[in-house]
Amino acid sequence: MEHDKLYDLAVVGCGPAGLSAAINAAIRRKDLIILGSEFCSPKLHKAPRIDNYLGLPGVGGEELRQAALKHVAQFGLRVEPARVEAIIPLGDRFQLLTRTSLYEAKAAVLATGVVEVATLPGEEDFLGRGVSYCATCDGPLFGGQPVAVVSDIVEGEEEANYLADVAAEVYYLPLYKRSYKLNAKVTVLPARPRAIHGLTGVEGLELTDGTVLSVKGVFIIREATNPNRLVPGLDLNGTAIRVDREQRTNIPGLFAAGDCTGRPFQLAKAVGEGQVAALSAVRYLDQKK
Numbered sequence: 001m002e003h004d005k006l007y008d009l010a011v012v013g014c015g016p017a018g019l020s021a022a023i024n025a026a027i028r029r030k031d032l033i034i035l036g037s038e039f040c041s042p043k044l045h046k047a048p049r050i051d052n053y054l055g056l057p058g059v060g061g062e063e064l065r066q067a068a069l070k071h072v073a074q075f076g077l078r079v080e081p082a083r084v085e086a087i088i089p090l091g092d093r094f095q096l097l098t099r100t101s102l103y104e105a106k107a108a109v110l111a112t113g114v115v116e117v118a119t120l121p122g123e124e125d126f127l128g129r130g131v132s133y134c135a136t137c138d139g140p141l142f143g144g145q146p147v148a149v150v151s152d153i154v155e156g157e158e159e160a161n162y163l164a165d166v167a168a169e170v171y172y173l174p175l176y177k178r179s180y181k182l183n184a185k186v187t188v189l190p191a192r193p194r195a196i197h198g199l200t201g202v203e204g205l206e207l208t209d210g211t212v213l214s215v216k217g218v219f220i221i222r223e224a225t226n227p228n229r230l231v232p233g234l235d236l237n238g239t240a241i242r243v244d245r246e247q248r249t250n251i252p253g254l255f256a257a258g259d260c261t262g263r264p265f266q267l268a269k270a271v272g273e274g275q276v277a278a279l280s281a282v283r284y285l286d287q288k289k
């Protein structure tokens with residue numbers, strides 16, 4: 001669905017960095033949208049006890065998470081539970097694509113956290129030749145063929161359900177535990193992947209028990225998205241997004257904050273960078289007027 005609204009700012013990610021950017025942009029009266037995961041943020045939730053956040057010694061991650069969401073709601077903001085699959089810079093605006101919608105904003109803050117999982121053997125080699133991170137983008141290439149979806153997060157279920165309409169067979173490998181909302185055509189495999197095999201393209205997904213699933217496509221859905229797969233042409237420093245002291249990336253109008261800009265992976269840095277990114281985005285928007 002295309003939204004005909006042009007927002008001032010899109011914040012991508014709803015962890016401490018994204019939510020900090022959002023409240024600061026809201027204070028400066030910018031019209032913004034937060035596009036985030038269904039659960040904001042799993043990392044903060046997992047932090048059992050935080051001792052280095054100024055003024056709140058020993059605070060629990062979950063307590064802080066709930067306080068942050070309440071704070072955001074007090075500004076009349078809400079998180080749109082939509083996983084951004086691609087961001088296209090168009091010069092005067094950005095298009096942000098999710099599986100079902102297209103959003104537009106004049107500026108954007110990336111606050112997508114960090115990918116810490118090791119990539120699967122074969123993942124890089126077969127990228128674009130059977131390995132994909134986006135069912136909406138690449139699903140149609142696998143019409144009538146068997147595919148596997150390996151997902152760290154519940155959002156992977158939507159990808160698998162969509163693929164079930166296109167592919168001959170869909171195997172779903174959830175790397176999380178809960179009940180699944182999956183189309184009857186999707187086969188759930190409680191197994192872990194070991195490697196992706198093939199010659200010129202993907203031919204199989206090997207599981208840790210040694211079984212090889214015969215598939216032509218492997219869709220990998222992770223908690224955090226690798227930033228250069230999200231935005232073409234984004235400058236990186238290793239795996240981190242390269243930013244300056246104003247949290248500007250190499251793409252005008254695109255800012256980044258939090259773990260996605262590199263170490264230390266810490267809460268106070270994420271919140272501080274979110275604020276700087278928002279204020280820089282506000283300055284950018286005001287200069288464009």
Ligand SMILES: Cc1cc2nc3c(=O)[nH]c(=O)nc-3n(C[C@H](O)[C@H](O)[C@H](O)COP(=O)(O)OP(=O)(O)OC[C@H]3O[C@@H](n4cnc5c(N)ncnc54)[C@H](O)[C@@H]3O)c2cc1C
Binds near residue numbers: 018039044053083258
């Ligand atoms: C067990 C544990 C203990 C910790 N303890 C401490 C501590 O004591 N002190 C401390 O300072 N820090 C601690 N941390 C680190 C702290 O939680 C992180 O530094 C902080 O959460 C980073 O915030 P962030 O907003 O950059 O990223 P995250 O919190 O990871 O949030 C990123 C959000 O963006 C979403 N997202 C990713 N890609 C997309 C996309 N394409 N579209 C939409 N949304 C997307 C993710 O789902 C996630 O909700 C701990 C972390 C863990 C796991």
